[in-house]
Amino acid sequence: MSATQQRAAVVSLDDVTKGYPGTDTKAVDRVSLDIREGEFFSLLGPSGSGKTSTLRMIAGFEEPTQGRVLLDGLDVSGLPPYHRDVNTVFQNYALFPHMTIQRNVEFPMRMKGVPSREAGARSTEALESVEMAEYGGRLPHQLSGGQRQRVALARALVGRPRVLLLDEPLGALDLRLRQQMQLVLKRLQREVGISFVYVTHDQGEALSMSDRIAVMNKGRVEQLGSPAEIYHRPSTRFVASFIGRSNLLPCAVEALGDSSLAHCGDGITVMLPAGTPAGQALLSVRYESVALTEGGASGGFPVTVDEVVFLGDAVEIIGRTGATVLVARTGGQRGLRVQRGDSVEFAIHPTGAVILRD
Amino acid sequence: MSETSVVRPVHRRSPAAILGRGASWAGFGAVYLFLYAPLVAITVFAFNDSTIQALPWAGFTTRWFEAIPKDRLLISALVFSFTVAIAAVAIASLLGTWFAFALHERTGRVARAARGLMVVPVVVPGMVLGLSLAITFRSLGLTPGYATVVLGHLVFDVPVVTLLVLSRLQRLDPSQAQAAMDLGAGPWRTRILVVLPQVRTAILAAALLTFTLSFDEVIVTFFLVGAQQTLPIFIWSQTRFGFTPEINAVVTIIGLVSMVLIVVATRVITRDIEPDNYDRPDGGGA
Numbered sequence A: 001m002s003a004t005q006q007r008a009a010v011v012s013l014d015d016v017t018k019g020y021p022g023t024d025t026k027a028v029d030r031v032s033l034d035i036r037e038g039e040f041f042s043l044l045g046p047s048g049s050g051k052t053s054t055l056r057m058i059a060g061f062e063e064p065t066q067g068r069v070l071l072d073g074l075d076v077s078g079l080p081p082y083h084r085d086v087n088t089v090f091q092n093y094a095l096f097p098h099m100t101i102q103r104n105v106e107f108p109m110r111m112k113g114v115p116s117r118e119a120g121a122r123s124t125e126a127l128e129s130v131e132m133a134e135y136g137g138r139l140p141h142q143l144s145g146g147q148r149q150r151v152a153l154a155r156a157l158v159g160r161p162r163v164l165l166l167d168e169p170l171g172a173l174d175l176r177l178r179q180q181m182q183l184v185l186k187r188l189q190r191e192v193g194i195s196f197v198y199v200t201h202d203q204g205e206a207l208s209m210s211d212r213i214a215v216m217n218k219g220r221v222e223q224l225g226s227p228a229e230i231y232h233r234p235s236t237r238f239v240a241s242f243i244g245r246s247n248l249l250p251c252a253v254e255a256l257g258d259s260s261l262a263h264c265g266d267g268i269t270v271m272l273p274a275g276t277p278a279g280q281a282l283l284s285v286r287y288e289s290v291a292l293t294e295g296g297a298s299g300g301f302p303v304t305v306d307e308v309v310f311l312g313d314a315v316e317i318i319g320r321t322g323a324t325v326l327v328a329r330t331g332g333q334r335g336l337r338v339q340r341g342d343s344v345e346f347a348i349h350p351t352g353a354v355i356l357r358d
Numbered sequence B: 001m002s003e004t005s006v007v008r009p010v011h012r013r014s015p016a017a018i019l020g021r022g023a024s025w026a027g028f029g030a031v032y033l034f035l036y037a038p039l040v041a042i043t044v045f046a047f048n049d050s051t052i053q054a055l056p057w058a059g060f061t062t063r064w065f066e067a068i069p070k071d072r073l074l075i076s077a078l079v080f081s082f083t084v085a086i087a088a089v090a091i092a093s094l095l096g097t098w099f100a101f102a103l104h105e106r107t108g109r110v111a112r113a114a115r116g117l118m119v120v121p122v123v124v125p126g127m128v129l130g131l132s133l134a135i136t137f138r139s140l141g142l143t144p145g146y147a148t149v150v151l152g153h154l155v156f157d158v159p160v161v162t163l164l165v166l167s168r169l170q171r172l173d174p175s176q177a178q179a180a181m182d183l184g185a186g187p188w189r190t191r192i193l194v195v196l197p198q199v200r201t202a203i204l205a206a207a208l209l210t211f212t213l214s215f216d217e218v219i220v221t222f223f224l225v226g227a228q229q230t231l232p233i234f235i236w237s238q239t240r241f242g243f244t245p246e247i248n249a250v251v252t253i254i255g256l257v258s259m260v261l262i263v264v265a266t267r268v269i270t271r272d273i274e275p276d277n278y279d280r281p282d283g284g285g286a
Helices: A051-059 A101-112 A116-129 A145-157 A175-192 A203-209 A227-232 A237-242 B002-011 B015-046 B063-070 B072-105 B109-123 B126-139 B146-171 B174-182 B187-215 B219-224 B231-239 B245-279
Strands: A009-018 A028-036 A040-044 A066-071 A086-089 A163-167 A195-200 A212-217 A220-225 A246-255 A259-263 A269-273 A279-286 A290-293 A301-310 A315-321 A324-330 A343-348 A353-356
Touching: A009 A051, A009 A195, A028 A051, A028 A066, A028 A195, A028 A220, A040 A051, A040 A203, A051 A066, A051 A086, A051 A163, A051 A195, A086 A145, A086 B174, A101 A116, A101 A145, A116 A145, A145 A175, A175 A195, A175 A203, A195 A203, A203 A227, A212 A227, A212 A237, A220 A227, A220 A237, A237 A246, A237 A279, A237 A353, A246 A324, A269 A353, A290 A324, A315 A343, B015 B245, B063 B072, B063 B245, B072 B109, B072 B146, B072 B187, B072 B231, B072 B245, B109 B146, B126 B146, B126 B219, B146 B187, B146 B219, B174 B187, B187 B245, B219 B231, B231 B245
Parallel strands: A040 A195, A040 A212, A086 A163, A163 A195
Antiparallel strands: A009 A028, A009 A066, A212 A220, A246 A259, A246 A279, A259 A269, A279 A353, A290 A343, A301 A315, A301 A343, A315 A324
């Protein structure tokens, strides 16, 4: 489909498992995936989902207990970090406190034996790309968190690695700075064309920057796809509840020839595409896929308003019908006129409903 | 109003309270007097123009200090002590730093046991250490002298350096070494270019501490010296015949130098704790 999909895999994980002594639960459990040339790839999951362990195995700080890590198609098992053409931006930046910013950025080139004049020029260029050139003579502790972040990026990119690994790099920054850095990261990635592997627990960061996202939970990849696929077509209950806000409805699916119909109790029915397997299923409906409709709309059902939550750019209406509670999110003016206790009508957009495999 | 009523009674102390405070200050003072009076006394007698170690004050003189360079036995003991301490510190700094890195980089059961065993020579009574070393060296056929004394001092100097440097290494953010390796530095360049510079103050502090330890060590040294005495042993042997105030002058100098060294060492160690904050992300504005 997209251009990146035809490109070669820079990093391949082949059935990678990581266990630690003294525990049976695996940090990473049989993960297989390909990260392509020039791709912004995110590993998204809650803490303990195995995303950082996965990153550390690509970097070479840890070895898989099973399976293989391949860089450019070559098995790198047992290859130490300094022999892997992969660089990492650490969560706490890990700038060397006893070296100036310039020396920090020159460090990877000194290690490669690049002549000092060239190393100086390239590190200045790298610092310019993150707008930090004027700080070359400072020491890391004289910089703010956001500035150190930029320097860490410059240092990791100056040696032009095949892959850049980023371990929750924005986690320590405040919200405004985080949003600003997201743009910086995305721009840098486009400019240098290096594959980024970005570890985060923040779905907003993953959705806004990534070409593809692997959602991880309990050491496994729950779903792998583009941000739009992950958001609009979650395949598991975990993905549906971890990313965005969803109503989860247990339904009975009935085949009707050219379409399917889900009966979700309390008079709620949802049209589904043909070919949806019949039987019991869990239906995920994003809050914004529940519409506040005028009386008599097809597929509409009456609810009593339990609560109205004003969010600034939208309103969330919590409606109840029988034993079912549904949340509708609407940006329209109508939502503002709804009050607690009102009787209104909800309808579920057929395109916004997804059957989950549980 | 309620604020002033809380503050006021402090200004109007009852006589009993004043007495109590006075007594507690006096008690405090007595302890410090006990701790520092001997040091003051020896310093005072070093400047007292009398061969008798007693008051009354017979007048100020610096002749005891001037006598020091002329006392050949004392000078040779002083030189011997210096050469012992310098050799012990140099070797202990190298070995201790090496051990600290080795113990830090290994996490297995053997490394943990080795770390525990490091503490033993520091806490074992000097008499036990001295006697056992003396017996060992004799059975090895080593003549008591410079080498045996230096070896003896290494037994407690090396663990002190190891433990101080190790504790600094353990406070170092592990991502520092990982970042170095990630950026292409092998294990040796990681140690030398990234880790070592961040523990150098701990090594310096350990060297200063072990110097003072070695310089005035008596018990272990006593078992290991040959004909040439170290300064503390020379002073101790002098006191048996009723020492001259010249000894007061030497002890005053050594006391001062040791105190300066220890103050510098503790300053270096405590200042060294702060830079841990260097790399703590603070989320400050860019």
